[in-house]
Amino acid sequence: MLQAEIKSLLKEDISILIKVPNSAKHYVCDCGEASLLTVKEAQAISAIFISHTHIDHFSNFDGIFRHQIGSGEKVVICGPRNIHQQIEARLKSYTWNLIDENAIEYEIREIVSKEEINVYTIRPPYWNLEYVKTQNVLFEDEYVNVDFAILDHKTDSIAYLFKEKDSVTFHENISDFKNGKWISELKTAFENNDPDKEIEIEGTLYKALGLFHLLTRNEGYKLGVIMDHAADEDNYKKIKDVFNHADMVYIETFYKDEDQEFAKMNHHSFASASGKIMKECNVKEAIPIHFSRRYTENDQQEIETAFYKAFRN
Template sequence: MIQAEIKSLLREDISILIKTANSGKHYLCDCGEASLLTVKEAQAVSALFISHTHIDHFSNFDGIFRHQIGSGEKVVIAGPKNIHHQVEARLKSYTWNLINEKAIEYEIREIMSPEEINVYVIRPPHWNLELVKTQSFLFEDEQIKVDFAILDHKTDSIAYLFQEKDSVTFHEEASGFKKGKWISELKTAFENNEINREIEIEGTEYKASDLFHLLTRNEGYKLGVIMDHAVGKENYEKIKTVFKEADLVYIESFYKDSDQEFARLNYHSFASASGTVMKDCQVKEAVPIHFSRRYTESDVSEIETAFFKAFRGN
């Protein structure tokens, strides 16, 4: 299952580490100041997902790549328009005469639109950008695939949905057959909807569809991270499209309800507004995050109370 850990303390910025079961790879949402993020965790990050590059979401990028340099790995960085130039500027601001080109490779995925992702590669020591392709999907590896929504924060702010790959369970006790390679063949046929595929079991051939009752599809866990966004119908429609019925969503709730006018002026959300859109999305669980640094623990408690009242309707 996908798990998330908030790595920033109250009055720090925001950074959320995402882990998957049985994998040493981690994923990081935003690079704000986060004192709970360890060196070991930073080194295990295989992909960074940046919502936008206001300083409270990007200030710790240098600290992240400092611990990754020398790994020899490819690390993906996804983000909004111009993320490639902003990453390039940060990397070129240092001297790298003791680092060779195999020290690391960053693959930057610039989100231009829901259907257009520009992919760049950048390597030390000169950090010259190379546009290698344009693709229609953002990210997928052995563990997860990532969808997104482009929200308005008076700049593009990307909200990310991490979806665990679906799995298939075989019900051995119901089969009556001995274990064998036919089980993996049946699972492949099931996943590809190859209903007429012939599956040989103990010398007899069976039509795959006649054996599908031995399998159950388990839908992958869905975890969302929605950072800064303005309150408004257009943003909410985008959120509902991507995050409907997700298992767990972390959502920005920057202001108290009593400060909602500041939210409107600064293109942020406020407690009950974030709770309401999560209720409308019918997500199973929602968590308010990323509060104004001026707030005390008492203020945050007020935000959480208003958020959950709107989300749960009580």
């Protein structure tokens, strides 16, 4: 099950680290101040997901990059329209005369629309962007695939859904056969929906379909991160399309209910609105995050109380 940790203190800008169990691979959503993010964790980040490039969500990109340079790895960066130009500008603002061209590579994926994602690469020491291709899938690796919604925050703000790959369980207790490589062959046939595949067990050939009852498909865990967004119906429709029945979602809850006029003015959400949309999405567990820095710990508790009242009522 994916594990998420908020790496920012109450008064700090938001950053969430997502860890893959039994793996050294991490992902990070937004690059806020994040005092709790360790050097080791920053070095293990293989993909960065930026919601939007307001300073409180993007200011610590340089700090993360500082710990990645020299790794020789390729790191993926996903973000909204023009993210490739903004990354290029950040990197070109420094002097790199002592850095080798193989020190690191970034692959930047600019989200233009749900169907249009432009891919660029950028490398030291000159950090010149190279256009690679346009694709319609944002991100997939051996552990997760990532869906997204483009929300309105008076600029594009990307909300991300991380879905673990489905797994297949073999029920040894109901099998009369000895364990062997045939189990992995059967799982492959099951995953590929190939019922006619012949599986050899102890010298006898069996059709895979007749063995599928030994397997169960386990749906992958769905973890969402919804950052800044206006509390309006257009955004809510997009959220429902992507985050319905998610297992856990972290959602921006910037203002108290009594300050919802500020929320409307600044294209943010507020406590009960965020809780209500999570309830309408049938999310199993929801966590309010990213509170205005004007608030105290007592204010945060008030926000959480209003959020959970709307979510669980």
